[in-house]
Amino acid sequence: MDFARLTEELKAQNWRSADAETLQLLLKMSDRTAEGWLNKTDVEKLDCAALVQIDRLWIERSKNQFGFSQQRLIWLSAGGNVGQYNPKIAEKFGDRVGWRDRGKWLTYNKLNFSHQAPKGHLPAATGNGVSGSVWGGVAAISKRLQSCRPVELAIARQEYYANCSDRSRDRRCLLKKAAERWGETPDWGGKGIAKLFDELERELSQRQWIEADKITRILLDRYRQANLAEFKDSDSMKVIPCYLLKPVDDLWMEYSQGRFGLTAQSEVLFDRKIFPMPKARPDFPTATATNTVLGWNKLPDADPDSNHIHKPYSPAFNAVDPQRIPKGFYPYDMGYSYYTYGSGYNGEWRFYLNPACGFNPSS
Incomplete structure (x- = not known):
């Protein structure tokens, strides 16, 4: 499959031409160019x-403004299920992405082919409501994209380790084998990475914040544990790769309407002048202030008769509107650290994430 033209159109921000090329690529891979539309079976068999x-390409060139994955998140947050077209959900979706105006669907020619369009506005040639080119529209494409998650993660992982050779001494490359010994591939802690992402998304969609948080730790902490065990490096949060941190953050941000996630935490810490960090390691007042502004100090104290040495979750912070919980x-x-560090709760973890991912900038 040749993506050269799509790449060029997106790079030049020729959004309408890129939209048309996107549909042509989908038709070509399904051998449906002559028909000009995709049926249910075609969508289900799209090459992952x-x-x-x-x-x-859409995500990167639009800086997360457009793309099928953005549309999938919006469809879900509107109350829809992937693979299930629902007219009422489609209307909610259309209102959010700007395909509808004043209760009516826009024609394709009336769409906003600029970067100022609402998030998820494009691609539109594959959407229903404004186009009949894909059976089931966004719901159908979203289901196929979700089923392709293992391929998506594998591609991202391959790129992350692209320059690693058997002789490489780069910590990232050395950790690749360590992480594999700890169960990163093909199975991660008894559950595949893609399956854990599905579970995380399910819990987030139901506002089961506590369970989603526990799944997040399972997803991310294997890297930290592998690094600590293999290399005895206490500064081990930095090796959690961006290809895991970023999609985890995207899910938290979408389902909480921007209230939770690493990005939300960064926004709070910037607003309270805690970020950017002037030092490599936060001092005690900084760590204490972080606990306060993120609401971590609001949790009840652990039961003194319990063997657990961390603060328990608060039921008030679960299954409720995100607005009722402190941002971040x-x-x-x-x-x-009952699970990770070994001695009480350590809020400093937030300062030691992979600096290349942009979640913990320093001055």
């Missing part, structure tokens, strides 16, 4: 590697 690449409170579980 090609679909993921198309989506990534989740993810929280990574600081449970």
